[in-house]
Structure formats: structure tokens, C-alpha cells
Amino acid sequence: MISAKKDKFQAIGAVRNAPWTDDYNLSHRAFCRIWLSPAEIVLGLAVMAGGTAAWIKAIPHVASLWAGMLSFWLDRIWPGTAVSVINRTVAGHWQIPVPYFKVEAGPVDGWTWFAIALGSVVLFALSYKIPTDTHLPYIYLLRAFALIQWSALAYVKLAQRSLPQDATEYCTSMLLFGMIFTGLIPAILGFTFYIVDVSIWKKIALTVITVAHLTLFIPLQYLAHACILRVSLLFLPILYFALGPLIEVILFIAFYSWGMSWSSQHAGRWSTPTNFRRGGRPSPQDVVEASRRYETAGARSR
Amino acid sequence: MIGSVAGLMAATAFLAVLPMAPAFIELYQRRDTGPVPVKNRVEVIADLAREFRDAMEHDSAEIPAGALVRDADWFVDPGVSLSDPIYAKGRLVAGGNNVFAAIYCEKDVDLGRNSKVLSWLHAEGVVMVQAGSRVCGRLSAGERVELGSGCGFERVRAPAIMVAGGAEEFEGEAPEALPQPQPCSENGEVPEFNPAPQSVLELVTERVYEHQSFVLQPRTILPKNVVAVHNVHLMEGSQVTGCVKSNRDMELEANVQVGGSLVSAAGMRIAPGCRVMGPVLAEGELFIASGTRIGTPAHPTSVRATRIRVERGVTIHGSLWAFELGQVT
Numbered sequence: 001m002i003s004a005k006k007d008k009f010q011a012i013g014a015v016r017n018a019p020w021t022d023d024y025n026l027s028h029r030a031f032c033r034i035w036l037s038p039a040e041i042v043l044g045l046a047v048m049a050g051g052t053a054a055w056i057k058a059i060p061h062v063a064s065l066w067a068g069m070l071s072f073w074l075d076r077i078w079p080g081t082a083v084s085v086i087n088r089t090v091a092g093h094w095q096i097p098v099p100y101f102k103v104e105a106g107p108v109d110g111w112t113w114f115a116i117a118l119g120s121v122v123l124f125a126l127s128y129k130i131p132t133d134t135h136l137p138y139i140y141l142l143r144a145f146a147l148i149q150w151s152a153l154a155y156v157k158l159a160q161r162s163l164p165q166d167a168t169e170y171c172t173s174m175l176l177f178g179m180i181f182t183g184l185i186p187a188i189l190g191f192t193f194y195i196v197d198v199s200i201w202k203k204i205a206l207t208v209i210t211v212a213h214l215t216l217f218i219p220l221q222y223l224a225h226a227c228i229l230r231v232s233l234l235f236l237p238i239l240y241f242a243l244g245p246l247i248e249v250i251l252f253i254a255f256y257s258w259g260m261s262w263s264s265q266h267a268g269r270w271s272t273p274t275n276f277r278r279g280g281r282p283s284p285q286d287v288v289e290a291s292r293r294y295e296t297a298g299a300r301s302r
Numbered sequence: 303m304i305g306s307v308a309g310l311m312a313a314t315a316f317l318a319v320l321p322m323a324p325a326f327i328e329l330y331q332r333r334d335t336g337p338v339p340v341k342n343r344v345e346v347i348a349d350l351a352r353e354f355r356d357a358m359e360h361d362s363a364e365i366p367a368g369a370l371v372r373d374a375d376w377f378v379d380p381g382v383s384l385s386d387p388i389y390a391k392g393r394l395v396a397g398g399n400n401v402f403a404a405i406y407c408e409k410d411v412d413l414g415r416n417s418k419v420l421s422w423l424h425a426e427g428v429v430m431v432q433a434g435s436r437v438c439g440r441l442s443a444g445e446r447v448e449l450g451s452g453c454g455f456e457r458v459r460a461p462a463i464m465v466a467g468g469a470e471e472f473e474g475e476a477p478e479a480l481p482q483p484q485p486c487s488e489n490g491e492v493p494e495f496n497p498a499p500q501s502v503l504e505l506v507t508e509r510v511y512e513h514q515s516f517v518l519q520p521r522t523i524l525p526k527n528v529v530a531v532h533n534v535h536l537m538e539g540s541q542v543t544g545c546v547k548s549n550r551d552m553e554l555e556a557n558v559q560v561g562g563s564l565v566s567a568a569g570m571r572i573a574p575g576c577r578v579m580g581p582v583l584a585e586g587e588l589f590i591a592s593g594t595r596i597g598t599p600a601h602p603t604s605v606r607a608t609r610i611r612v613e614r615g616v617t618i619h620g621s622l623w624a625f626e627l628g629q630v631t
Contacts, residue, residue, distance in 0.1 A: 076306035217317040224314045227307050247318060254321035261324065 036195060044194035044203070051186025051207050059179060063097040066175065066219040070099055073223055088176050098176045099219070103226045105167035105233040108156045112232045120149040145242055152237045165236055167229040171222050174244060178218035181248055185211050193256060197264045206259040210252060221247065351406045351424030351442070358389045358406075380414065387421075394425075398432070413437075415450075429460070451614065455628040459621040461599060465630055466614035495522045508544065518542065520555075527562065536560075538573075545580060552584070556591075570607070583607065590616050 036044075055062075067083045074081040081102060087095040106112065124146040127139045152163065186207050194203050225239045358371065370388045378384075380397030387404040388394070394407045398414030403421055405411060410427040413419070415434050422440040423429065429443040436454035441447060446462040449455065453466075495518060499505035509527035510516070516530035520537040527544035528534060534548035538555040545562030546552065552566040556573040563580035564570065570584040574591040581603045582588065582596055588607035590596075592615035597603035602620030610624040611631050622628065 073306065073310050077303055077310065213317065213321060217314070220310060220314040220317060224310055227310065251318065251321050254325060258321070258324040261328070 043200055044190055047200065047204055047207070048186050048190030048194065051190075051211075052183060055183040055186065055211065059183070060097050062179065062182075062215060063099060065215070067099040069216075069219045070101055070223055073220070074101060077223075077227065086172075088172070090176070090180070096176060096179060098172060098179060100172050101168070101226075103167040103171055103229060105229050105236075106231045108162045108232060108234050113153060113156065113234070116149065116232060116234050117153050120146045120153070123149075145238060148238050148241050149234070152234050156234065163233050163236060165233070167226065167233055167236070170229070170236060170240075171226050174222045174225070174240075175218065177245060178214065178222070178248065181245070182211055182214045182218070185214070185252065188252070189256070193259055196260065198259070198262050199265045202259070202262055202265075206255060210255040213255070214248060214251065217251065218248070351404075351422055351440075354387060354404070355389065355406050355408075375409075431455075433466075449612075449630050451630055453630045455622070455624065455630075457621070457623045458628075461602065461619060463618040463620075463622050465612045465616040465618075493519070493522050495519065495524050496526065515550075516548070534566075551586075574613075579603070581605070587611065589613075592616060596620075 063085045067085050071083045074083060083099055083101045085097045086100045088098050090096050123142055127142040127146075130139050130142075132139060156162065189203070189207050189210070193206060221243075225243070228235050228239060354369075358369065370384065370386050372388070372390045372392065372394070375392035376390055376394050378394070378396045378400055381399045382397075383401040385403050388402065388406065390405065390407040390409075390411075393409045393412070394405065395412045396402070396414040396417050398416055400414060400417040402417070402419045402423070405419060405423045405425075407425040407427070409425065410429070411423065411425040412430045413423070413432055413435050415432040417432070417435045419437045419439075419441070421438065422442075423437055424440070424442045426444040428445050428448065429441065430448045431437060431441070431450055431453050433450035434452045435450065437456070437458075438454075439456055441455060441458045443460040445460070446464060447458055447460040449458070449463065449465045451466050497510060500511070503509075504511055507527065509529055510524070512528065512530040512532075514530075515532040515535065516528055517535045518524055518528075518537055518540045521539040522537075522541075524540070524542045525544075526542075528542060528546045530548045530550075532548070533550045534546055534552040536542065536546070536554045536558045539557045540555075541559040541561075543561040545565070546560060547563075547565040549567045551568045552564060552570045554560070554564075554570075554572045554576050557575040558573070559577045561579050564572075564578055564582045564584075566584045566586070568584070569586035569588070570582070571589045572578070572582075572591060572594050575593040576591075577594070578596045579598065579601065582605045584607040586607070587609040588605070589611045590605075590613065592613040594615075595617045596605055597619035599619055603618075604621040604623065605618055606621075606623040606625070608625045610622065610628040612622075612628070613631055
């Protein structure tokens with residue numbers, strides 16, 4: 001049935017493609033679908049695979065770049081802190097180079113504990129002052145952050161010891177995560193953006209922009225985390241949940257949204273199946289052939 | 303150190319916010335908001351033909367190469383296939399077994415038996431589609447469309463669409479209101495089925511909400527709307543003044559009259575002699591039996607379904623749209 005309908009549409013599409021016809025007579029955009037030609041699919045897969053391979057090839061250089069960026073800032077924040085590049089094993093046998101630097105985490109007890117507890121309580125209380133009719137999402141966000149912080153405070157108080165995580169290890173692991181996440185961008189965009197009707201150059205541009213931005217952002221992000229952890233390790237859970245991978249995902253979505261707002265390469269004809277909108281005027285033979293195939297398809301669909 | 307930390311935080315925050323700049327710009331400038339533009343030509347099915355006519359009349363640059371123009375009446379020999387659009391100022395008569403790409407005619411078109419039009423056909427007068435012909439895409443007329451036996455269609459619009467003899471049964475001025483059903487009892491009264499509302503919603507909306515199948519007895523008037531979770535079955539000669547919706551199949555027996563719309567989430571079968579004043583929509587197959595009339599000249603309506611089968615003698619005022627296939631049986 002579906003095949004018969006497709007045959008019919010392709011047959012009459014050859015005729016309707018002519019300048020004096022409308023595009024394919026769909027009634028509503030809800031009935032539209034994405035039509036990708038084999039060439040578009042192959043090109044998209046090639047860009048996806050090429051982008052991923054290029055990132056894998058560039059990982060040692062990116063690690064060196066990140067180490068240089070971290071050294072630049074650490075020389076000004078904590079002079080004398082050394083940055084090196086170490087290899088981390090992923091999935092058992094993959095060695096991925098990643099920057100490493102020592103972070104002295106701040107205390108988790110005493111006045112620090114009380115100060116953070118007080119601050120989180122004030123934050124929670126402030127959420128009740130925010131108007132619920134216009135800013136409801138912020139209210140829930142603040143309360144969620146307060147709850148996460150309270151979990152860290154409760155753990156330290158009840159367990160009578162510091163958090164099991166280490167600030168240095170946290171920063172190194174998150175840089176490794178950032179390295180892997182950035183490498184996945186071509187593949188993620190391949191499945192979500194390359195199927196959209198924009199030119200291949202725009203697809204490549206969005207991939208390059210996103211990867212480049214994350215490459216510059218991630219080392220600064222986790223160095224900023226290190227600065228906050230220097231105050232107290234108690235901030236580690238909130239940093240991880242609120243300002244860690246979540247921020248990177250938000251940045252990706254921001255770039256993706258920007259790309260999705262770009263105009264289509266076939267603007268105004270986006271509902272037209274790709275196979276129909278290409279080619280010239282139909283010949284008389286096309287008309288007769290379309291007629292014959294239409295009849296055949298119609299009989300089958302009945 | 304503090305200055306460096308502040309610089310680091312500022313640089314990080316800047317890079318975090320930078321990708322959102324397009325979104326913030328859109329938020330404050332609001333350039334993209336608004337309904338998605340939908341071409342009017344989707345609903346006005348004669349638009350393509352009239353754009354073509356305007357281009358021809360004004361000798362514009364958009365005139366398609368190879369377009370055929372005839373100032374006088376034109377008889378197309380049987381079996382001829384024309385791959386270019388036709389602009390006929392006089393009457394166009396196709397001998398039969400023809401294939402056309404598109405036709406615009408300022409007068410009448412008589413499409414011979416077993417002919418085909420692959421894109422669109424519009425005549426300012428009458429379009430007669432003889433038996434066995436097929437019009438893909440759009441078919442419209444300024445006065446009326448007559449479809450012969452065995453014709454195939456997709457989208458048809460005209461003040462009157464008459465199917466294989468439908469015109470003969472409805473000559474003259476068509477009544478704009480439903481006639482009173484024939485009484486079935488000896489005392490001459492027409493029974494009314496008017497159940498008490500079961501909820502406030504039923505009271506406000508003046509509807510009957512049936513959780514099972516709904517059946518209206520013969521020659522009974524229901525002065526309300528009907529919504530049924532299962533099937534709807536309107537028995538012979540009954541009348542519903544409102545609209546009828548069913549989540550499953552709907553069946554109208556002979557001479558049923560409906561003042562509003564008919565909507566079925568599955569198939570629909572309309573028996574001979576029925577009258578429907580409002581739109582008829584079915585997500586499955588729609589069968590319309592002979593003698594049925596839908597809409598009026600003053601209040602044209604639309605009939606839409608995935609597949610439509612129409613018997614001889616049906617008249618529809620407005621549009622007839624089969625998403626997959628329409629067939630005169």
C-alpha cells in the first residue's frame with residue numbers, strides 16, 4: 001500500500017514539477033515529511049564520520065591547548081600550580097590525554113558548613129518571595145539547588161567525614177567528559193541536524209562552531225569549578241548537577257536552536273519531496289509514463 | 303588573584319551566554335513569531351489555474367514555455383497526449399483517451415471518456431468528466447462539475463458537483479432547510495428523542511454523549527448533537543438537527559437528514575436519499591449512495607475522507623476531497 005502510494009506520488013511528481021504546477025499537493029504541514037536523497041544521506045554520514053575522526057585525531061592537540069589555557073589562568077590565580085597532560089583509560093583500552101592540575105579543596109566543616117547551610121536556607125526561603133505566576137520555573141530551580149546542597153551538608157554531618165570525591169580527580173574527570181562530549185557533537189548533529197533541509201556548508205559550519213566553542217569553554221568552566229571548590233568541597237554536588245555537564249548540554253541546544261532557525265535551502269518548498277523538486281520540465285513521454293504508473297499505483301492501492 | 307578569578311569567571315560566563323545570543327535577540331526583537339505561513343492555494347484549489355491564466359493574459363515572464371493557447375473552441379482528437387498546460391478561451395472538447403498535463407478554460411470543458419488530467423483542470427463554466435476518466439490533483443469549475451461513471455478524482459470544488467446524473471434529480475432551486483421527517487405512527491406525530499442531560503457539560507453543549515454505540519430509531523427527531531465513543535447508526539428517515547461525531551464507524555440509513563456535520567474517526571456509509579447540511583469528514587473510507595445531497599448552493603460545504611466512493615445521482619455543493627483516492631462507482 002505504502003509502496004503503491006509512493007509510486008503514484010513519484011509518477012505524478014514528474015509532471016507536477018513543471019513550472020506551471022504547484023509543489024506536491026499536500027494539504028497541511030502536518031502531513032509533510034522529510035525526504036532525503038541518497039546523496040544527502042551519504043554526504044551527511046561522511047561529514048559525521050569525518051568530523052568524529054578529525055576530533056579523535058585532534059585530541060592530543062586539544063589536550064595541549066587546554067593545558068596551555070589552564071596554565072595561563074593558573075599562573076595568575078595560584079602561581080606555581082603545574083599543569084600536565086596525563087593519559088586516562090576509557091572503556092578498558094582507549095588512552096585519552098587530558099590536562100591534570102592539583103586543586104586544594106576547601107574545608108567542609110566548622111564555620112564553612114554553617115555558612116553554606118545558612119546560605120542554602122536563605123536561598124530556599126527567597127524562593128517563596130518570587131512571584132509564582134510569572135517566575136515559577138525559577139522557584140523550582142532554586143529549591144532544587146537548595147535540596148542538592150542540603151544533601152551534601154547532611155552527608156558530611158551524618159557521616160562525620162568529608163565527601164568521598166576529590167577536587168583534583170573531579171576536575172580531571174570532567175575535562176575527560178568534556179573531551180568525549182565534544183567528540184560526540186558531529187554524531188549528535190548528524191542524527192538531529194543533518195536531516196534538516198539546509199545546505200551542507202551550514203551543517204559543517206554549525207558543527208565546527210559548536211565544537212570550537214566547547215573547546216574554548218570547557219577548560220575555563222572546570223577551572224572556575226576549581227576556584228569554587230577551593231572555598232569548600234561542599235559545593236561539588238551542586239557544581240556537578242547544576243553547572244557541569246548540564247551547561248554543556250544547554251550550550252549545545254543553544255547552537256542547535258540557532259541552526260534550526262536558519263532558512264531552508266529550498267525555502268518555501270519545504271514540503272516538497274526532494275525527488276520532485278529537481279529536474280526540468282516533463283517531456284510528453286514523461287506525461288504518458290506518469291499516467292501509466294499512476295493507473296498502476298491506483299489499481300494496487302485499491 | 304581576586305582580579306584573575308573575577309576575570310576567569312567573567313570569561314566563563316561570557317562564553318556560556320554567547321551561544322544564547324541569537325535566542326535573546328529573537329526574544330526581544332520577535333522577528334520569527336507568528337503563525338506559520340500557509341498558502342491560500344491549499345484551500346482555494348482554483349488558484350493554480352487562475353495564476354496561470356493571469357500570467358497568460360498579462361504576458362508575464364512567468365508564462366511556462368510551451369503553453370498552448372487556443373482562442374476558439376477546440377476539439378482535441380482522441381488519443382492525443384499533451385504535456386504542456388493549455389489555455390483555452392473557447393470551449394474545449396476532448397475526444398477521449400486523452401492525457402493532459404493541465405487545463406484552464408474560460409468556458410466549458412468536456413473531457414472525453416477514459417481521459418486523464420495529471421495536474422489540474424479548471425473551467426469558468428461547466429466541466430463534464432466523462433465515464434472512466436481520471437483527474438489527478440485539482441478539479442474545479444465556476445458553475446458545476448459533472449462526474450461520469452467510473453471516474454477517479456482527488457480534489458474537486460464547484461458550486462455543484464453532480465455525480466453521474468445527480469443534476470437530473472435536483473433541478474431547480476434547492477431548499478435551504480431540512481424537511482420534516484415523514485410520520486411513522488397512525489396519529490401522524492413524529493416522535494422526538496430528547497434524553498435528559500446527564501451532566502452539566504451535556505446541558506451546556508446540547509449534546510448527547512454516548513459511551514457505547516449510538517442508535518437513533520427510524521423517523522425520530524433528535525434536536526441535539528451526538529458524540530459517541532463507538533459506532534453511530536442513524537436509522538431510516540431519522541433526523542438530527544445538530545452535529546454527529548463517532549469514534550468508530552458511522553452509518554446513515556436511507557433518507558436520514560442531518561442539520562450539522564458528520565465526523566467519523568473511522569469509516570462512514572451514507573445510504574440513498576440522505577441530506578446533510580454541514581461538512582462530512584471521515585478518516586477511513588466514505589461511501590455515499592445515490593440520491594444523497596450534501597450542502598446547499600447558498601451554503602456550500604466540504605466532504606473529505608481518505609478514500610471516497612460515490613454512487614450515481616449524488617450532488618455535493620462545495621468541495622469533495624479524497625486524500626488517497628476518489629471513485630465514482
